[in-house]
Amino acid sequence: MGLDLVTRLFCDPGDVVVAEGPSYVGALGSFAAYQAQVVHVAMDEHGLIPEALRAALRQARITGQRVKLLYTIPNFHNPVGVTLTVERRAEILEICRTYDVLVVEDNPYGLLGFDGQIYPALHSLDPDNVVYLGSFSKTYASGLRVGWVLAPPAVREKLVLAAESATLCPPTLNQMIVSSYLATYDWRSQIKTFQQIYRERRDAMLSALEQYLPPDCTWTKPDGGFCMWLTVPEGVDTRAMLPGAVAARVAYASGAGFYADGSGRRQLRLSYCYPTPERIREGVRRLAAVLESEMDLAHAYDGVGSGRLRIPGPRMP
Amino acid sequence: MGLDLVTRLFCDPGDVVVAEGPSYVGALGSFAAYQAQVVHVAMDEHGLIPEALRAALRQARITGQRVKLLYTIPNFHNPVGVTLTVERRAEILEICRTYDVLVVEDNPYGLLGFDGQIYPALHSLDPDNVVYLGSFSKTYASGLRVGWVLAPPAVREKLVLAAESATLCPPTLNQMIVSSYLATYDWRSQIKTFQQIYRERRDAMLSALEQYLPPDCTWTKPDGGFCMWLTVPEGVDTRAMLPGAVAARVAYASGAGFYADGSGRRQLRLSYCYPTPERIREGVRRLAAVLESEMDLAHAYDGVGSGRLRIPGPRMP
Numbered sequence: 197m198g199l200d201l202v203t204r205l206f207c208d209p210g211d212v213v214v215a216e217g218p219s220y221v222g223a224l225g226s227f228a229a230y231q232a233q234v235v236h237v238a239m240d241e242h243g244l245i246p247e248a249l250r251a252a253l254r255q256a257r258i259t260g261q262r263v264k265l266l267y268t269i270p271n272f273h274n275p276v277g278v279t280l281t282v283e284r285r286a287e288i289l290e291i292c293r294t295y296d297v298l299v300v301e302d303n304p305y306g307l308l309g310f311d312g313q314i315y316p317a318l319h320s321l322d323p324d325n326v327v328y329l330g331s332f333s334k335t336y337a338s339g340l341r342v343g344w345v346l347a348p349p350a351v352r353e354k355l356v357l358a359a360e361s362a363t364l365c366p367p368t369l370n371q372m373i374v375s376s377y378l379a380t381y382d383w384r385s386q387i388k389t390f391q392q393i394y395r396e397r398r399d400a401m402l403s404a405l406e407q408y409l410p411p412d413c414t415w416t417k418p419d420g421g422f423c424m425w426l427t428v429p430e431g432v433d434t435r436a437m438l439p440g441a442v443a444a445r446v447a448y449a450s451g452a453g454f455y456a457d458g459s460g461r462r463q464l465r466l467s468y469c470y471p472t473p474e475r476i477r478e479g480v481r482r483l484a485a486v487l488e489s490e491m492d493l494a495h496a497y498d499g500v501g502s503g504r505l506r507i508p509g510p511r512m513p
Numbered sequence: 514m515g516l517d518l519v520t521r522l523f524c525d526p527g528d529v530v531v532a533e534g535p536s537y538v539g540a541l542g543s544f545a546a547y548q549a550q551v552v553h554v555a556m557d558e559h560g561l562i563p564e565a566l567r568a569a570l571r572q573a574r575i576t577g578q579r580v581k582l583l584y585t586i587p588n589f590h591n592p593v594g595v596t597l598t599v600e601r602r603a604e605i606l607e608i609c610r611t612y613d614v615l616v617v618e619d620n621p622y623g624l625l626g627f628d629g630q631i632y633p634a635l636h637s638l639d640p641d642n643v644v645y646l647g648s649f650s651k652t653y654a655s656g657l658r659v660g661w662v663l664a665p666p667a668v669r670e671k672l673v674l675a676a677e678s679a680t681l682c683p684p685t686l687n688q689m690i691v692s693s694y695l696a697t698y699d700w701r702s703q704i705k706t707f708q709q710i711y712r713e714r715r716d717a718m719l720s721a722l723e724q725y726l727p728p729d730c731t732w733t734k735p736d737g738g739f740c741m742w743l744t745v746p747e748g749v750d751t752r753a754m755l756p757g758a759v760a761a762r763v764a765y766a767s768g769a770g771f772y773a774d775g776s777g778r779r780q781l782r783l784s785y786c787y788p789t790p791e792r793i794r795e796g797v798r799r800l801a802a803v804l805e806s807e808m809d810l811a812h813a814y815d816g817v818g819s820g821r822l823r824i825p826g827p828r829m830p
Binding site: 197200204209222225226228229337339340341357358360361362363364365366367368369370373 | 514517521526539542543545546654656657658674675677678679680681682683684685686687
C-alpha cells in the first residue's frame with residue numbers, strides 16, 4: 197500500500213519507474229495501475245549494477261522520458277535473492293541524486309539474513325532522497341497487513357493525505373496488536389528463530405536442487421529472505437510448463453511475471469519460506485521430473501523443423 | 514477503499530463523476546486523486562433531484578464531457594441527512610441507463626434508520642448497472658476497516674485485481690473477526706440499540722438547535738444516520754468561523770469541504786453520533802454563541818462600506 201501511494205503521488209501516465217530486472221510482481225502491478233512505464237536494470241550476484249543504472253538514466257534523459265522513481269529491493273531481493281553490496285549502495289544513491297530520481301527502498305526481508313547481518317538502509321545513507329518501505333508481514337504476521345513508510349517530511353505529508361483518500365485510515369486494531377507485540381514480546385529472539393527456520397529451508401532447497409536438477413540449470417544462493425531464482429535450459433518456457441507442474445502437484449512462479457516487458461520465460465522463482473525441508477526436497481524432485489520431460493519435448497520439437505522427428509499428441513506447438 | 518478502487522478502474526484524468534451537492538468529503542478526495550472532475554447535482558428533502566440529474570447529464574453530453582459515474586449516498590446522506598424516496602430510485606436508475614452512466618451506491622448508514630425502515634438498495638433494483646459499497650464501520654467497528662463491494666461480475670473481477678495491486682489483500686484477521694461476530698452475536702439487536710442511541714442524539718440536537726440558534730438558520734431533520742446540515746445567515750462564512758468555534762471548544766465541518774467547487778461556505782455539517790445528549794446540547798449552545806458573535810461582526814462589516822461603523826482589531830476583511 198505504501199508503494200501504491202508513493203506511485204500515486206509521483207507518477208503520471210507515461211512517467212518512468214526504473215526497477216531491477218526482474219522485480220517484485222506486486223510492485224509491477226502498482227506501476228501498471230498508474231500507467232507508469234517500467235525500465236528494468238540488470239542485477240548480478242552483488243545486486244543492482246550501478247553502471248547499468250547510470251546507462252539507463254542517461255538513455256532516458258536522451259529520449260526525453262521522465263524518470264520519477266528507482267524502485268529497489270536491496271536486501272534478499274524478491275524474486276532473485278541477491279543483496280546489494282554496501283559499496284554499491286553509496287554509488288547508486290549518488291547516481292539517483294545526479295539524475296534527480298527519488299529512490300523507493302522496499303525492505304520486507306532486511307531482518308531475515310541467515311547470518312544475522314543487517315545491511316545499512318539506503319534511507320539511512322540519504323534520508324532526503326529515499327522513501328523507505330517497511331513491513332511486519334515477514335517478521336510477525338502477514339494477515340495483519342501492517343507496514344510503515346519512512347519518507348522526507350514533504351513526501352510524508354502528501355502520503356498521509358493520499359492514504360486518507362485511499363482508505364481513510366489504517367485498521368487501528370492491527371496497529372495496536374503490532375505495537376503491543378513489539379512492547380511486550382521478545383521479538384528479537386523470534387526473528388532469530390525465523391532466521392534459523394528459513395536458513396534450514398534454504399539449505400534443503402539448495403541441496404535438493406544440486407541433487408535432482410538436470411545440468412544446464414543455474415540458480416541463485418540467497419543469504420536471506422524467502423526465494424531463489426532458477427534459470428532453465430534454452431527451449432523451456434516456464435510459463436508454458438506451469439500447468440504440467442501443477443498437475444504433478446508442485447508450483448512455482450514463472451519468471452515472466454517479474455518483468456514488465458514479457459521476458460523471464462526461461463526463469464522461475466522458487467520460494468522456500470512455507471514448506472518443511474522434507475516437502476521442499478519432494479517439491480524439487482517433482483519439479484526436476486517435470487523439467488526433464490519438458491526438456492525432452494523441447495528437444496523433440498527442435499527436430500520438427502528438420503523433419504527428423506514428430507511428436508504425436510495434443511501439445512503441438 | 515472500494516470507492517477508491519472503483520474510481521481507479523473507471524476514471525481517467527478529466528473524466529466526470531456526478532455526485533450530490535454537497536457530497537461526502539472522502540469521496541471527493543478519491544475523485545481528486547484520480548484527477549476526475551466532479552459535477553454536483555442538487556438535492557432537496559427527498560434526496561437527489563432526478564430532473565437536475567437529467568439536466569446535468571444532458572449538459573455534459575452537449576459539452577462533450579465523459580461522465581463515468583454517478584456517486585450517490587441514497588440513505589441518510591452524509592453530510593445532509595436526507596434520504597432518496599423510493600419513487601425517485603427507479604427514475605434515477607432509468608436516467609443513468611439512458612446516459613450510460615454507472616451508479617456507485619454508497620450505503621454505510623442504511624441500517625441506521627431511526628424507525629427501523631430499510632429502503633431498497635439501488636443495487637437490488639438494477640444489479641447490472643450499480644456498484645454497491647457496504648461497510649461495517651457504522652454498525653460494528655470502524656477501527657477494523659472492513660467493508661464490501663457488490664458489483665457486476667466483470668467489474669468485480671477487475672476490482673479484485675485492483676485491490677491486489679493496491680494492498681495485496683485485506684487484513685484477514687479483521688475479516689475473521691467480522692465473520693465470527695455476525696455468526697455468533699445477536700447483531701440485529703445491537704443495531705436496534707444503535708438506532709435508539711442515535712435517535713436520542715438526533716432529538717437532542719434538533720431540540721437544542723430549536724432552542725439556541727438565532728433566527729434565519731435552517732437545518733435538515735434526518736430520519737437516520739449521523740449528521741445534519743445547517744445553513745447559516747448570509748454574511749457568515751463557516752470556514753472562517755471555525756477557528757473561533759474551536760477556541761470555544763465546539764467543532765464542526767464547514768460545508769466547503771463537501772463541494773468540489775468551493776461552494777458551501779454558508780453551510781456546515783453537525784454530527785451527533787459520538788457525543789452524549791448533554792454534550793450535544795452544550796455544543797449547540799456554544800455554537801450558537803459563536804454564530805451570534807460572527808453575525809454581529811458580519812453586520813458591522815456591512816456598515817464599513819457606508820462609513821457608518823468601523824470595527825477595530827485584527828480581523829479586517
